[in-house]
Amino acid sequence: MTTLTLAKALNEGMRKAMEDDPKVLVMGEDVGKLGGVFRVTDGLQKDFGEERVIDTPLAESGIVGTAIGLALRGYRPVCEIQFDGFVFPAADQIITQLAKMPLRSLGALKLPVVVRIPCGGGIGAVEHHSESPEAYFTHTAGLRVVACSNPADAYAMIQQAIRCDDPVIFFEPKRRYWEKAEVDTAAAEEWFPLDRARVVRPGTDVTLLAYGPMVKTCLEAAAAAEEDGRSLEIVDLRSLNPLDTAAIAESVRRTGRCVVVHEAPVFGGFGAELAARITEECFYSLEAPVLRVGGPSTPYPPSRLEEHYLPDLDRVLDAVDRAFTF
Amino acid sequence: MTADASRGAQAPPELVQLLTPEGERVEHPDYDIDLTPEEIRALYRDLVLVRRVDLEAVALQRQGELGIWASLLGQEAAQIGSGRALTDADMAFPTYREHGVAWCRGVDPVNLLGLFRGVNHGGWDPAEHNFHLYTIVIGSQTLHAVGYAMGIQRDGAVGENGAATIVYFGDGATSQGDVNESFIWASVFNAPVVFFCQNNQWAISEPLEKQSRIPLYRRASGFGFPGVRVDGNDVFACLAVTRKALTDARSGQGPVLIEAFTYRMGAHTTSDDPTRYRVQDELEAWKLKDPIERVRAYLFKNQLADQAFFDEVDAEADELGRDVRKRCLEMPDPEPLAIFDHVYTEPHRLMDEERAAFASYLSGFETEEGGR
Ligand SMILES: Cc1ncc(C[n+]2csc(CCOP(=O)(O)OP(=O)(O)O)c2C)c(N)n1
Ligand SMILES: [Mg+2]
Numbered sequence A: 001m002t003t004l005t006l007a008k009a010l011n012e013g014m015r016k017a018m019e020d021d022p023k024v025l026v027m028g029e030d031v032g033k034l035g036g037v038f039r040v041t042d043g044l045q046k047d048f049g050e051e052r053v054i055d056t057p058l059a060e061s062g063i064v065g066t067a068i069g070l071a072l073r074g075y076r077p078v079c080e081i082q083f084d085g086f087v088f089p090a091a092d093q094i095i096t097q098l099a100k101m102p103l104r105s106l107g108a109l110k111l112p113v114v115v116r117i118p119c120g121g122g123i124g125a126v127e128h129h130s131e132s133p134e135a136y137f138t139h140t141a142g143l144r145v146v147a148c149s150n151p152a153d154a155y156a157m158i159q160q161a162i163r164c165d166d167p168v169i170f171f172e173p174k175r176r177y178w179e180k181a182e183v184d185t186a187a188a189e190e191w192f193p194l195d196r197a198r199v200v201r202p203g204t205d206v207t208l209l210a211y212g213p214m215v216k217t218c219l220e221a222a223a224a225a226e227e228d229g230r231s232l233e234i235v236d237l238r239s240l241n242p243l244d245t246a247a248i249a250e251s252v253r254r255t256g257r258c259v260v261v262h263e264a265p266v267f268g269g270f271g272a273e274l275a276a277r278i279t280e281e282c283f284y285s286l287e288a289p290v291l292r293v294g295g296p297s298t299p300y301p302p303s304r305l306e307e308h309y310l311p312d313l314d315r316v317l318d319a320v321d322r323a324f325t326f
Numbered sequence B: 001m002t003a004d005a006s007r008g009a010q011a012p013p014e015l016v017q018l019l020t021p022e023g024e025r026v027e028h029p030d031y032d033i034d035l036t037p038e039e040i041r042a043l044y045r046d047l048v049l050v051r052r053v054d055l056e057a058v059a060l061q062r063q064g065e066l067g068i069w070a071s072l073l074g075q076e077a078a079q080i081g082s083g084r085a086l087t088d089a090d091m092a093f094p095t096y097r098e099h100g101v102a103w104c105r106g107v108d109p110v111n112l113l114g115l116f117r118g119v120n121h122g123g124w125d126p127a128e129h130n131f132h133l134y135t136i137v138i139g140s141q142t143l144h145a146v147g148y149a150m151g152i153q154r155d156g157a158v159g160e161n162g163a164a165t166i167v168y169f170g171d172g173a174t175s176q177g178d179v180n181e182s183f184i185w186a187s188v189f190n191a192p193v194v195f196f197c198q199n200n201q202w203a204i205s206e207p208l209e210k211q212s213r214i215p216l217y218r219r220a221s222g223f224g225f226p227g228v229r230v231d232g233n234d235v236f237a238c239l240a241v242t243r244k245a246l247t248d249a250r251s252g253q254g255p256v257l258i259e260a261f262t263y264r265m266g267a268h269t270t271s272d273d274p275t276r277y278r279v280q281d282e283l284e285a286w287k288l289k290d291p292i293e294r295v296r297a298y299l300f301k302n303q304l305a306d307q308a309f310f311d312e313v314d315a316e317a318d319e320l321g322r323d324v325r326k327r328c329l330e331m332p333d334p335e336p337l338a339i340f341d342h343v344y345t346e347p348h349r350l351m352d353e354e355r356a357a358f359a360s361y362l363s364g365f366e367t368e369e370g371g372r
Helices: A006-020 A044-048 A060-072 A088-098 A134-138 A151-163 A214-227 A245-255 A270-285 A303-309 A313-323 B037-062 B076-083 B099-104 B109-117 B140-154 B177-188 B216-223 B235-250 B280-287 B291-301 B307-330 B336-340 B349-371
Strands: A002-005 A024-028 A053-055 A076-080 A114-119 A144-147 A168-173 A180-183 A198-201 A206-210 A232-236 A239-241 A258-265 A291-295 B091-093 B165-170 B193-199 B227-231 B256-261
Touching: A002 A006, A002 A151, A006 A024, A006 A044, A006 A151, A006 A168, A006 A180, A024 A044, A024 A060, A044 A053, A060 A076, A060 A088, A076 A151, A088 A114, A114 A151, A134 A144, A134 A168, A134 A239, A134 A258, A134 A270, A144 A151, A151 A168, A151 A180, A198 A214, A198 A245, A206 A214, A206 A245, A206 A313, A214 A232, A214 A258, A214 A313, A232 A245, A245 A270, A258 A270, A258 A313, A270 A291, A291 A313, A303 B336, A313 B349, B037 B076, B037 B099, B037 B109, B037 B235, B037 B291, B037 B307, B076 B099, B076 B193, B076 B235, B076 B256, B076 B291, B091 B140, B099 B109, B109 B307, B140 B165, B140 B177, B140 B193, B165 B235, B177 B193, B177 B216, B193 B216, B193 B235, B216 B227, B216 B256, B227 B235, B235 B256, B336 B349
Parallel strands: A024 A053, A024 A076, A076 A114, A114 A168, A144 A168, A206 A232, A206 A258, A258 A291, B091 B165, B165 B193, B193 B256, B227 B256
Antiparallel strands: A002 A180, A144 A239, A198 A232
């Protein structure tokens, strides 16, 4: 066991993957000497060289497009998109090519490309640096979409994503990069499956579904609710596509109430898929409609307003209260 | 596998320069400029004032008053020279670093701070100053500038009283698809647009070699329009070259790419730590090419300004710095419900619903507090 920040856990995970498999490459803007703007790739170029850790020209479509070509040639590229808001120049390559090429080849081709995206707000940044674009990608068949929420998962999940033969969109909660926790770097064979949700806090009254940065917020809300005598169960989805519907349904059937929490706008957000599925799967167990907590359906606001935009403990607890009014 | 650096490199490109780093006037066969002493003093004043605003903004960031700041330090001449070449009718499209161009367009420096302070996403009306909003997504604005230029063309605004657009972008931006598409559009439609690339040698931590194996200005020829490299630290040359390019564009001769060869003297932004990727020597070498010092030397040597003038400008700069600081601190935080403003131009049901729901949620806190 070692104590690592989430950023360092990702770094160690990539390092391990690069040691295990010489075909693993890291590529993106400023990932070399600088180690990425969040230092997630710190030291990798020094240790693995410029051929495996590639400072690319400033073009996201180029990053993902050439990663596809490298994958066709047998490499396993891990692309870094510098900030969530800058993935869109690569959207064409991701959606029209990366997601669909394996299918078009009738399974002859595989594209083990990982696209890492620091996501979410809360760091006081200017526009395009705080977004949660997951729903664009969960809506694109052919992509696996995952989000880590803590250092231990970050360490394992990045390695699992790299080993996965499907393309994986890998969301990293940027405001949690500096949070520390114990990571068991030796327990490689005991990894929790990449496509499974996990109950991170058991409870009996309400199920809270969250992923990425909002898991911690929900855990805080659960601690506060406990003082008021309410027991919240937190499920960290980890994988958004595929979704672990069985684990979610099992929890909601027990509690009878469900609140979905994400930073992205509620309207047309990933929470809508969750609410619909739970309604279909658990209709007779529900004591209240599935409630959604998320950002307003507006662009991410200037940073001085982000505390109002981002779901916080109060907004989560407010929804929990409402779940008891039906 | 690292590419051979000599491949594609040819004789050192010609750099248009009219004022040496030592403050000597030099001739160039294709570009010249005739400036009155008063005009030169005005350029000097511009350079000093924008540097002062920039320094104040860096200080404000350090003190937590701005979330981040992208400094123009070292790029003053490129921005003032090109900015002063514009007529009122011309339209400028900036990145996030064009504080000097904003100054030339008459944008109140305090309005630039809003985005960096986090109180808005851009605090001015682009039409008021013919200066578009800052664009953070690298390269996007180049296409907007070309489209705008196509509009100018369709309006028939050509010739002496016509208009052109100028679009700013960095060396790193030249790799973006959008920028290359904008070159194609401008060329195919012969649009009245000047591409002004400030090659400050760095895109965050990546040196120019990561973006291009040929001098950037030479990219233009492949797209079918002229490219020119100008000493970006020479305000005379930047003014002369941009003025000519704009005149050509206005008179229907199509686009020009100007590569202003300069240097980013500061960090990429206040969040960046350049000691991780570049050496101090490089900085020292560029210090000797300072854009302000050479104008000062020229004015002094040619007795076009006396000490009193320089003192006056410094005093004005200090006053401006104080004023910018004061008004920055006074900038109010927006109201929470402002999140829902201006998302749509026409009435929008969902915005109304969410605004009302959020207002009622917020008022719940007020009653709670009032009840205590
Ligand atoms: C599409 C996009 N990708 C990445 C970024 C992050 N980013 C901000 S500035 C920058 C470097 C820009 O370099 P350059 O074009 O040379 O302009 P400079 O900052 O040097 O003025 C990068 C990569 C961004 N803003 N937009
Ligand atoms: Mg640059």
